Ligand SMILES: Nc1ncnc2c1ncn2[C@@H]1O[C@H](COP(=O)(O)OP(=O)(O)O)[C@@H](O)[C@H]1O
């Protein structure tokens with residue numbers, strides 16, 4: 142039987158709020174077994190860009206990343222957010238290491254091809270160094286991964302954090318039973334975005350198509366669900382979308398994604 146690994150992705154709207162981040166870290170550090178944390182930080186990057194007078198442009202949930210924006214996201218994701226999370230985990234005796242996709246050649250990507258838009262320094266994932274992750278996990282070290290990748294020729298890229306989480310989950314599924322959790326500020330995929338009690342408890346391939354047609358799944362939820370199904374199609378055992386409470390309390394209402 143394969144050993145279980147929990148991969149938990151936490152969105153930027155949560156890490157921006159210190160009390161919520163602390164609650165999450167408390168729960169995550171108590172999670173039994175092997176684990177990996179993937180974090181976003183989009184909201185913090187947007188705030189810093191605004192302070193520096195740099196306009197933020199998002200297309201289909203992805204940030205157009207010019208050279209100045211790449212500097213900002215490297216500071217925010219690879220620096221402030223990543224190191225704050227690692228320090229908070231260490232304070233709870235969770236032996237974490239912060240990594241970008243360049244560290245250990247963890248995630249190699251290629252510039253997103255120009256179709257309707259040129260996203261600039263945005264990378265699509267090509268390869269994940271699963272052996273490096275296994276090495277860390279085998280030593281009970283918890284990787285904390287941010288939304289930065291590289292092309293192995295010296296160029297950093299910005300990559301959606303939901304994609305980082307699903308690509309990591311896919312890559313280690315040969316060696317481990319992987320359970321992927323997408324934590325964000327709502328209780329799950331909602332039928333009515335203004336009603337936090339309207340959680341859709343299960344979404345499968347058929348109901349997914351219907352929810353897309355009805356436009357119930359929109360904005361940031363589009364890449365998230367694409368990544369959920371992509372993970373399940375590549376041997377990831379379980380995929381959930383919900384609040385931070387779902388990782389500590391299995392009874393918490395959430396959305397379970399199935400094929
Ligand atoms: N059906 C839906 N249920 C929940 N959220 C939805 C739905 N459709 C669109 N959304 C939007 O998607 C957002 C989550 O996407 P995003 O901000 O990219 O998440 P994250 O912070 O985890 O990266 C929610 O805050 C919400 O505004």
Ligand SMILES: CC(=O)N[C@@H](CCC(=O)OP(=O)(O)O)C(=O)O
Pocket residue numbers: 151152153154180181182183184186202203204214263288299300301302303
């Ligand atoms: C290419 C691209 O869009 N990258 C994302 C990476 C961060 C992210 O995904 O953060 P959240 O999970 O907080 O949304 C961005 O810069 O916003």
